[in-house]
Amino acid sequence: xxxxxxxxxxxxxxxxxxxxxxxxxxxxxxxxxxxxxxxxxxxxxxxxxxxxxxxxxxxxxxxxxxxxxxxxxxxxxxxxxxxxxxxxxxxxxxxxxxxxxxxxxxxxxxxxxxxxxxxxxxxxxxxxxxxxxxxxxxxxxxxxxxxxxxxxxxxxxxxxxxxxxxxxxxxxxxxxxxxxx
Numbered sequence: 001x002x003x004x005x006x007x008x009x010x011x012x013x014x015x016x017x018x019x020x021x022x023x024x025x026x027x028x029x030x031x032x033x034x035x036x037x038x039x040x041x042x043x044x045x046x047x048x049x050x051x052x053x054x055x056x057x058x059x060x061x062x063x064x065x066x067x068x069x070x071x072x073x074x075x076x077x078x079x080x081x082x083x084x085x086x087x088x089x090x091x092x093x094x095x096x097x098x099x100x101x102x103x104x105x106x107x108x109x110x111x112x113x114x115x116x117x118x119x120x121x122x123x124x125x126x127x128x129x130x131x132x133x134x135x136x137x138x139x140x141x142x143x144x145x146x147x148x149x150x151x152x153x154x155x156x157x158x159x160x161x162x163x164x165x166x167x168x169x170x171x172x173x174x175x176x177x178x179x180x181x
Contacts, residue, residue: 029089030108031122034082036129037075040153044071049179051156056174074177077159078149081117081134083108091115102126113137129153142166155179 028035051066051074083092091112097105108120119135136147148160156178164170 028084030083030092030094031106031120032082032084033120033132033134034079034084036132037079041071041075051180052178054176056172058172069177075151075157077136077147078132078134078151078157081120081136081149083110083117083120088115099123103130114139143170 049069049071051069053064053066055062055064092108092110095107095109097107099105102125104124106122106124110118116136116138117134118137119133121131121133123130123132130152132149132151134147134149136149138145138147143163143165145164146162148162149157150159151157156176158174158176160175161173162170163172
């Protein structure tokens, strides 16, 4: 009888300690870029969204108007720059600057040069996101790449990529897209 009670106690103890509590998932440590861009993509679905794009590849400039765009594809780099990983909580320093009464800038700066996303800046205009700027850095034995991403809701985005080859010439790419054209 005592043995059965001990076994039942151990089973309930183990079951009681496993799984998540009824409170739901833990709150994110940083602004949730992945979720934000999922929401932006959802807002754009089902409505025609044309984009006027200017693209620079080294010295060559091209302008094009795209009647309908795949926002999920267009904003992929932004969503992939999310820094909400439990292992990274101590790897970023955050700061908030008050620009004006209704304008705050939240800055997440990486303390580890090996991580891809080095800096995220989010401008809040009241309760709304006014702009997001991201700096990603990728290093390899062959080439170092810096990505500068800028997004303004309802207005457009830009992606600038600077590659510096260790054994070859570097490259510069930039795309600026304006929504609604």
